[in-house]
Amino acid sequence: xxxxxxxxxxxxxxxxxxxxxxxxxxxxxxxxxxxxxxxxxxxxxxxxxxxxxxxxxxxxxxxxxxxxxxxxxxxxxxxxxxxxxxxxxxxxxxxxxxxxxxxxxxxxxxxxxxxxxxxxxxxxxxxxxxxxxxxxxxxxxxxxxxxxxxxxxxxxxxxxxxxxxxxxxxxxxxxxxxxxxxxxxxxxxxxxxxxxxxxxxxxxxxxxxxxxxxxxxxxxxxxxxxxxxxxxxxxxxxxxxxxxxxxxxxxxxxxxxxxx
Amino acid sequence: xxxxxxxxxxxxxxxxxxxxxxxxxxxxxxxxxxxxxxxxxxxxxxxxxxxxxxxxxxxxxxxxxxxxxxxxxxxxxxxxxxxxxxxxxxxxxxxxxxxxxxxxxxxxxxxxxxxxxxxxxxxxxxxxxxxxxxxxxxxxxxxxxxxxxxxxxxxxxxxxxxxxxxxxxxxxxxxxxxxxxxxxxxxxxxxxxxxxxxxxxxxxxxxxxxxxxxxxxxxxxxxxxxxxxxxxxxxxxxxxxxxxxxx
Numbered sequence: 001x002x003x004x005x006x007x008x009x010x011x012x013x014x015x016x017x018x019x020x021x022x023x024x025x026x027x028x029x030x031x032x033x034x035x036x037x038x039x040x041x042x043x044x045x046x047x048x049x050x051x052x053x054x055x056x057x058x059x060x061x062x063x064x065x066x067x068x069x070x071x072x073x074x075x076x077x078x079x080x081x082x083x084x085x086x087x088x089x090x091x092x093x094x095x096x097x098x099x100x101x102x103x104x105x106x107x108x109x110x111x112x113x114x115x116x117x118x119x120x121x122x123x124x125x126x127x128x129x130x131x132x133x134x135x136x137x138x139x140x141x142x143x144x145x146x147x148x149x150x151x152x153x154x155x156x157x158x159x160x161x162x163x164x165x166x167x168x169x170x171x172x173x174x175x176x177x178x179x180x181x182x183x184x185x186x187x188x189x190x191x192x193x194x195x196x197x198x199x200x201x202x203x204x205x206x207x208x209x210x211x212x213x214x215x216x217x218x219x220x221x222x223x224x225x226x227x228x229x230x231x232x233x234x235x236x237x238x239x240x241x242x243x244x245x246x247x248x249x250x251x252x253x254x255x256x257x258x259x260x
Numbered sequence: 261x262x263x264x265x266x267x268x269x270x271x272x273x274x275x276x277x278x279x280x281x282x283x284x285x286x287x288x289x290x291x292x293x294x295x296x297x298x299x300x301x302x303x304x305x306x307x308x309x310x311x312x313x314x315x316x317x318x319x320x321x322x323x324x325x326x327x328x329x330x331x332x333x334x335x336x337x338x339x340x341x342x343x344x345x346x347x348x349x350x351x352x353x354x355x356x357x358x359x360x361x362x363x364x365x366x367x368x369x370x371x372x373x374x375x376x377x378x379x380x381x382x383x384x385x386x387x388x389x390x391x392x393x394x395x396x397x398x399x400x401x402x403x404x405x406x407x408x409x410x411x412x413x414x415x416x417x418x419x420x421x422x423x424x425x426x427x428x429x430x431x432x433x434x435x436x437x438x439x440x441x442x443x444x445x446x447x448x449x450x451x452x453x454x455x456x457x458x459x460x461x462x463x464x465x466x467x468x469x470x471x472x473x474x475x476x477x478x479x480x481x482x483x484x485x486x487x488x489x490x491x492x493x494x495x496x497x498x499x500x501x502x503x504x505x506x507x
Contacts (some may be wrong), residue, residue, distance in 0.1 A: 010371065
């Protein structure tokens with residue numbers, strides 16, 4: 001078999017696995033899409049509707065408009081992570097990952113295929129929330145900037161999800177990362193407040209949280225308001241995404257916790 | 261050496277595998293399985309059968325340059341994966357897919373086109389008497405059906421070497437004979453090389469043209485059942501096996 005033919009077969013294989021992952025997301029939509037959309041909508045309803053009138057504007061924005069970008073980032077991050085981690089953990093735990101591991105796919109193709117489901121789940125949920133939030137849109141918004149930040153969010157957290165899925169040997173370990181690392185990072189990443197309003201050391205701690213930059217860049221895209229230089233944030237986040245993806249590829253290539 | 265490698269369906273050259281916990285599963289193992297042969301690998305639990313199969317199919321880590329499938333390095337050359345179809349000992353099937361999809365997705369993971377994979381899945385479901393269960397998910401199938409689906413899955417991408425790791429372990433006598441019928445047909449009609457591991461000596465005797473005994477990660481003896489019986493004495497392969505394990 002020629003190298004070109006092998007490449008074609010590998011490409012088809014990767015697309016098939018990505019198709020399987022995206023199909024899983026869509027067929028389980030009551031578990032994968034509906035809950036995060038409802039959660040984000042409830043956040044908007046509670047903070048925007050019930051409490052929003054009592055909270056002063058932040059950075060010149062109505063509170064609901066201020067928190068919307070962060071909620072989108074939280075949705076993408078949480079769902080991208082959960083999907084990639086759960087799907088890989090299930091495949092590994094139930095043993096059917098061997099079907100994929102015996103296939104002639106290159107490690108980066110395996111990684112990208114598993115990432116695709118997380119990316120779809122996170123972005124689809126965020127898109128629905130965003131569509132429902134059109135009334136809070138601002139003039140002069142640059143949605144392409146927000147879209148880029150959300151895609152980077154999906155890439156980073158899907159990759160972390162794949163690493164967690166590979167690492168976790170029990171469901172508790174899998175849940176531990178989601179509950180103890182991802183959720184707290186999202187909550188202290190400047191979703192609900194501006195880092196500029198915080199005293200020290202909280203302002204600095206917030207700025208050490210990578211999610212802060214994702215939220216800030218998304219907010220810049222949706223509202224024009226931001227606290228850090230947007231293109232530097234996006235550049236750094238692209239670098240983080242590339243590094244995390246390289247780690248995922250290396251982990252799969254080595255067969256760590258996947259192969260005996 | 262290259263010519264020699266490509267004339268063998270599986271060539272194992274001084275393969276050693278030590279697991280992270282220090283267990284030496286394979287110890288400079290040497291094995292040659294000629295193309296087109298129905299080959300049996302017999303040995304007690306822990307002898308290294310599943311480890312050897314894992315290395316040949318990409319499920320167990322090993323250094324490159326020791327295992328060759330039709331001349332392709334099983335560890336370093338991903339093209340080797342296309343030549344091997346493996347039915348592992350444990351039945352693990354994707355529970356999100358139907359029986360038909362288990363087969364068609366497998367074909368696509370191995371680079372088949374969508375239509376080709378679907379047609380191949382239809383063909384194999386028919387061949388393994390599973391056509392009526394095409395839209396059933398694996399967890400709703402009986403144990404025997406799941407086992408047949410697993411073997412069918414190994415064959416979807418038209419491998420030249422089928423590796424079946426204890427395909428009849430834990431199945432009743434009736435199903436075992438049914439599986440034997442499938443395996444014989446596979447070998448004779450498609451000219452497939454088959455590597456079968458089993459604990460049932462009579463199974464190896466009934467199916468295999470050549471047999472190797474594996475013990476403590478090494479091949480203790482190899483030959484046709486008659487050669488092995490002649491060499492170790494006794495009336496049946498079972499006697500030769502017991503003698504070889506004692507030696």
